[in-house]
Amino acid sequence: MARRRYELTDGEWVIIGPLLPNKPRGVPRVDDRRVLNGILWRFRTGSPWAEIPERYGPSTTCYNRFVRWRKAGVWDRLLAAVSAAFAGEIVMIDSSCVRVHQHGATGKKGELGDRGMGRSRGGLTSKIHALVDADGRPVALRLTGGQVHDSQEAEALLETVPEGATLLGDKGYDSNAIREAAARKNVWANIPARSNRRQRFAFSGWVYRQRNLVERFFNRIKHFRGIATRYDKCPENYLAAVKLICARIWCAG
Known part of the structure; x- marks a missing residue:
């Protein structure tokens, strides 16, 4: 069989x-x-x-x-254990929205933010924020409502980045707060500057091309239909499922 x-x-x-x-x-x-x-x-x-x-x-x-x-905390410990080999010379940060199914959206009014849901252009959505390594394997994860800007979760994800690493992110992460948080850890933020930026920063387009690995990571976990669409009302259950799938990605190499 x-x-x-x-x-x-x-x-x-x-x-x-x-x-x-x-x-x-x-x-x-x-x-x-x-x-x-x-x-x-x-x-x-x-x-x-x-x-x-x-x-x-x-x-x-x-x-x-x-x-x-x-x-x-079993799923948290499982992901932490299998990702312990994380080296972290190059890390990538990004986020991806998932649609919330009507079965997961039911509840009392005013509770959406507490359940990691929010209104965005795609309707009622949640957003997965992820930090991955140079092989596209997940290192840290966060869950918010779909309307939350990427930069708001970046500093929390940066806490797991080792000193001296290179951080790749798109223009959504071009903020003084993120660059300063990276600098405090001696991390090079290889992030393209927004067009309205007067100040310019060191940037390598060649290194930046590797950032597609974080996008491949999101595509990979969304092969699971229960991740691509959120059916769970409980945000902790949904995020735990994402972590379980991520642990399997590490095991697959």
């Missing part, structure tokens, strides 16, 4: 398996790999949790395990 595209390969499981909680209490829990494959199936297809095929076990088990481990 051909391996299903949404299931973990043996190589990926060798890396991920030992990083999951390994001391269950009480009744032994359902096989981790099977449940994780069910979680990945849900986000790959964008289907409701209840439609997860029986071969992955009860859908409630998949959902409850995903949420419980999110609350316990």
